[in-house]
Amino acid sequence: MSRDQSSERRTGRALLAEIAAIVGGDGVVFRETELKTYECDGWTMERSTPEILVMPRTATQVSGVLKALYRRGIAFVARGAGTGLSGGALPVGAPVMVCTSRMNRILAIDPANRRIDVQSGVVNLHVTNAVKSRGFFYAPDPSSQVACTIGGNIAENSGGPHTLKYGVTTNHVLGLELVLPDGEIVQLGGAAEERCGYDLVGAVVGAEGTAGVVTRATLGLLREPESRRTILAAFPDADSATRAVSAIIASGVIPGAIEMMDRLIIRAVEDAFHVGLPTDAGAVLIVEFDGYAAGLDERAGAAVEIARQHGATDSRLARSEAERALLWKARKRAFGAVGRLAPNYVTQDGVVPRTHLPKILREISAVSERYGLAIGNVFHAGDGNIHPIILYDERDPGQVQRALDAGREILRACVAMGGSLTGEHGIGAEKMGEMPLLFSPDDLLVMAELRHVFDPDERANPNKVIPKPGACVEVAAPRRQVPV
Amino acid sequence: MSSGHMAGVGTDREHLLREIERLIGAGRAREPMSLETAACEIVVEPETVEEIAEAVRKCETDKITLAPLGSARTLSQIRKTPVALGVSLARMRRVIAYEPDDMTIVLEAGSTLGEVNRLAAQHRQRLPVDPREPERTTIGAMVGAAHAGPARLSEGTVRDLLIGVGFVGHGGRLARAGGRVVKNVAGYDLMKVMTGSFGTLGIAVEAAFKVRPIPEDYTLAVRKFGRHNEVFEAAAALNTALSLVHLEMLSPGPSAALGYDYDWVLMAGFAGNRAEMDYQSAKIHEVLGSEARLLKGADADAAFASLRDMEFPAEGLVAQIAVRPVELLRCVRDCSGEYRAHAGSGVAQIWLEEVGEGTAQQTVSRWRELAHVCGGNLRVLQAPETMRGEIEFFDRPSAGAFGLMKRLKQAFDPAGIFNPGCFVGGL
Numbered sequence: 001m002s003r004d005q006s007s008e009r010r011t012g013r014a015l016l017a018e019i020a021a022i023v024g025g026d027g028v029v030f031r032e033t034e035l036k037t038y039e040c041d042g043w044t045m046e047r048s049t050p051e052i053l054v055m056p057r058t059a060t061q062v063s064g065v066l067k068a069l070y071r072r073g074i075a076f077v078a079r080g081a082g083t084g085l086s087g088g089a090l091p092v093g094a095p096v097m098v099c100t101s102r103m104n105r106i107l108a109i110d111p112a113n114r115r116i117d118v119q120s121g122v123v124n125l126h127v128t129n130a131v132k133s134r135g136f137f138y139a140p141d142p143s144s145q146v147a148c149t150i151g152g153n154i155a156e157n158s159g160g161p162h163t164l165k166y167g168v169t170t171n172h173v174l175g176l177e178l179v180l181p182d183g184e185i186v187q188l189g190g191a192a193e194e195r196c197g198y199d200l201v202g203a204v205v206g207a208e209g210t211a212g213v214v215t216r217a218t219l220g221l222l223r224e225p226e227s228r229r230t231i232l233a234a235f236p237d238a239d240s241a242t243r244a245v246s247a248i249i250a251s252g253v254i255p256g257a258i259e260m261m262d263r264l265i266i267r268a269v270e271d272a273f274h275v276g277l278p279t280d281a282g283a284v285l286i287v288e289f290d291g292y293a294a295g296l297d298e299r300a301g302a303a304v305e306i307a308r309q310h311g312a313t314d315s316r317l318a319r320s321e322a323e324r325a326l327l328w329k330a331r332k333r334a335f336g337a338v339g340r341l342a343p344n345y346v347t348q349d350g351v352v353p354r355t356h357l358p359k360i361l362r363e364i365s366a367v368s369e370r371y372g373l374a375i376g377n378v379f380h381a382g383d384g385n386i387h388p389i390i391l392y393d394e395r396d397p398g399q400v401q402r403a404l405d406a407g408r409e410i411l412r413a414c415v416a417m418g419g420s421l422t423g424e425h426g427i428g429a430e431k432m433g434e435m436p437l438l439f440s441p442d443d444l445l446v447m448a449e450l451r452h453v454f455d456p457d458e459r460a461n462p463n464k465v466i467p468k469p470g471a472c473v474e475v476a477a478p479r480r481q482v483p484v
Numbered sequence: 485m486s487s488g489h490m491a492g493v494g495t496d497r498e499h500l501l502r503e504i505e506r507l508i509g510a511g512r513a514r515e516p517m518s519l520e521t522a523a524c525e526i527v528v529e530p531e532t533v534e535e536i537a538e539a540v541r542k543c544e545t546d547k548i549t550l551a552p553l554g555s556a557r558t559l560s561q562i563r564k565t566p567v568a569l570g571v572s573l574a575r576m577r578r579v580i581a582y583e584p585d586d587m588t589i590v591l592e593a594g595s596t597l598g599e600v601n602r603l604a605a606q607h608r609q610r611l612p613v614d615p616r617e618p619e620r621t622t623i624g625a626m627v628g629a630a631h632a633g634p635a636r637l638s639e640g641t642v643r644d645l646l647i648g649v650g651f652v653g654h655g656g657r658l659a660r661a662g663g664r665v666v667k668n669v670a671g672y673d674l675m676k677v678m679t680g681s682f683g684t685l686g687i688a689v690e691a692a693f694k695v696r697p698i699p700e701d702y703t704l705a706v707r708k709f710g711r712h713n714e715v716f717e718a719a720a721a722l723n724t725a726l727s728l729v730h731l732e733m734l735s736p737g738p739s740a741a742l743g744y745d746y747d748w749v750l751m752a753g754f755a756g757n758r759a760e761m762d763y764q765s766a767k768i769h770e771v772l773g774s775e776a777r778l779l780k781g782a783d784a785d786a787a788f789a790s791l792r793d794m795e796f797p798a799e800g801l802v803a804q805i806a807v808r809p810v811e812l813l814r815c816v817r818d819c820s821g822e823y824r825a826h827a828g829s830g831v832a833q834i835w836l837e838e839v840g841e842g843t844a845q846q847t848v849s850r851w852r853e854l855a856h857v858c859g860g861n862l863r864v865l866q867a868p869e870t871m872r873g874e875i876e877f878f879d880r881p882s883a884g885a886f887g888l889m890k891r892l893k894q895a896f897d898p899a900g901i902f903n904p905g906c907f908v909g910g911l
Contacts, residue, residue, distance in 0.1 A: 113810055167644060171640065188888075190861075192855075193830055198680070202677065246586075252700060295757045351668055353586040353588065354666075438663070442658060445659075450892070451672065452895065
């Protein structure tokens with residue numbers, strides 16, 4: 001369903017001409033058919049095409065474009081690769097979309113200081129690829145890392161499997177160049193570990209594009225661990241697997257990653273990739289230890305023993321780097337594999353205290369039954385960060401609504417267990433309505449004050465993150481047409 | 485001049501004391517003691533968030549300045565004149581929730597890091613921030629002043645471990661952000677905003693942290709060097725070869741003060757299981773030679789504690805420099821003072837034992853210029869009492885960043901009462 005053609009355009013020929021003069025004719029898209037690609041990100045429940053898509057190459061161009069918008073009071077939304085899962089790049093009352101895909105240059109690699117300077121449109125995996133040969137890596141590794149951009153990661157404060165040990169995006173961003181909504185270019189933070197004054201870098205990372213457009217980032221790099229041990233442990237059910245997770249972490253060392261897949265996901269992945277997952281298992285854990293080769297066998301052995309004590313029927317070590325890579329490929333493509341099971345799916349991103357994992361998984365399976373929808377689970381178990389994948393068929397409006405409601409019910413359960421609405425996907429357009437479950441009106445007021453420091457007129461990615469008091473935040477109809 | 489009060493408003497001290505007692509109860513206000521006298525005129529010790537909110541509202545209405553107060557070590561340095569009201573959280577030191585299996589802890593901000601870590605140690609866990617004198621470091625001060633120590637190399641700093649925060653801001657509003665789970669991106673990250681805000685945005689009342697396991701074993705390798713650049717070269721080699729817990733370098737002054745020879749000293753800590761310890765010990769000897777002394781068990785713990793708690797000279801000019809890590813060598817050399825440097829992090833505390841009258845700010849400016857050239861900044865930690873007035877304690881951010889900081893301060897503290905006038909650019 002496309003944007004309502006009858007809605008009044010807020011951008012005119014003059015603006016289009018001004019923007020084209022700044023970024024060049026090939027940097028502007030304004031034809032309805034071409035804009036269709038940008039009607040949604042990874043959150044496909046809602047769609048809305050922008051009126052103009054701009055693809056600048058430099059901060060100066062971004063600044064010029066934002067100044068033109070500022071003079072006209074027009075709102076905008078930044079977009080990286082559009083892999084986000086919460087509708088962060090969905091234009092909601094933002095006629096102009098600023099896409100960073102052409103700002104894809106790695107500007108400087110500084111291995112001695114373990115820093116790298118990149119434009120914000122650089123793809124996540126390209127950062128690690130650029131420094132791998134020198135023995136470094138960039139830690140945040142979302143499942144979409146072959147496509148997602150650093151700018152998008154910064155907006156959402158993205159994570160990934162290995163953030164259990166190494167932290168999320170905010171732990172690895174030292175400096176930012178930000179174009180404010182009025183077009184001013186500001187430099188925040190820098191190459192040093194200590195900041196000067198308020199930690200504005202920390203405020204911008206995770207602000208979901210509501211502070212302006214990030215155009216450049218200084219990132220910290222980590223040394224590749226000397227060695228790794230990756231274990232695949234099969235359990236009769238999700239309950240025993242998640243109990244093992246807490247026990248492994250409590251045993252005294254933080255593994256590089258602990259991921260879980262349940263039966264539905266195991267089967268989907270196995271059908272798609274044939275990696276040799278045990279299809280009779282109720283759940284599997286992928287547990288990875290990294291560090292000095294010297295201590296790893298002992299660590300892996302201890303984890304295997306803990307898994308066994310918690311009911312694991314089989315545990316095996318990846319015997320080669322190729323086998324390890326295959327396991328991770330399977331894990332990271334699990335979402336794609338699920339696409340074979342149903343016409344549509346929606347992924348949630350709740351968090352619970354790790355020890356509540358067995359409880360939330362039971363709750364998810366109860367929700368699945370109540371709503372008559374299959375739900376698979378593939379997630380960052382070590383962090384307590386669940387990703388229930390709710391399968392549905394969009395041709396059946398009843399199913400769409402049930403999928404939305406089921407997702408909300410799971411999130412409410414997470415919050416009730418002392419958890420959170422989102423661990424790494426962001427609030428976006430998707431979960432604004434649930435924010436009051438987590439935060440008081442005063443909390444939200446203070447957050448809005450922080451946002452206004454950067455964007456007093458709320459023109460940078462408007463109608464996101466913080467619900468407007470009194471505004472209707474319910475999705476009125478499935479796949480609603482969002483007013484641009 | 486009783487300049488803790490805003491100009492033109494004539495609330496006198498006795499009157500304020502009585503007002504505060506009336507507002508939040510008798511016996512909650514007291515005279516400042518020792519270091520506190522340089523920080524505030526009256527100390528108030530509330531027992532609840534609501535009492536803090538009352539005090540904040542009162543101060544806003546009457547334009548009375550206030551600041552959160554731990555042991556006053558930082559505030560007594562950076563304040564040119566005392567604030568009227570120091571808000572001590574000495575009576576708010578409860579552990580709100582500690583979930584060892586989830587490895588999270590929620591604390592009232594008056595708790596000290598020392599008592600928190602004694603509790604966590606019962607579960608072989610710790611909050612791995614290691615500023616000086618943990619028994620005197622309150623959680624509120626640790627967050628507010630972004631205190632850190634040697635373990636920043638392996639564990640990060642407060643900003644990496646703080647997962648939730650609650651503070652009383654303008655209007656006496658209690659605002660919370662984050663939560664109690666280790667991974668969470670719901671809402672704006674006020675944890676980062678509060679960390680290192682030096683009490684200028686509100687009074688932090690509670691904080692939630694990730695805790696970490698205490699490693700199975702810990703060894704401290706000590707090796708002295710006859711030359712300044714040798715210790716840096718050795719540190720760089722070690723930092724490439726190993727993932728250390730900490731990697732500290734001391735100039736001869738502090739090294740002698742800690743009981744080592746008057747030489748440059750490298751102190752590298754490493755941890756792990758038995759196989760990892762054997763491997764690292766061998767590697768340390770390979771890089772540092774047989775002269776490296778390995779301290780274990782209680783000896784290692786004691787040596788680390790004295791390194792962590794190392795005192796700066798009482799009359800010294802002390803600053804913390806943060807630069808691109810490889811440029812730290814040049815910086816500390818050209819600053820030509822004594823130092824304790826966190827190799828790998830690019831951060832060092834540097835100092836002069838004494839400075840001539842009227843030359844302190846000149847020295848700070850010279851150091852600061854050097855920091856800027858090396859991609860970083862410099863913050864003064866301590867200055868002789870008579871010279872504090874002339875010194876700019878905080879470095880200047882870029883013009884664009886400072887513009888945003890002014891707006892942030894204005895938004896969070898419209899009345900200008902929260903520790904005003906001593907943070908970056910006079911905020």
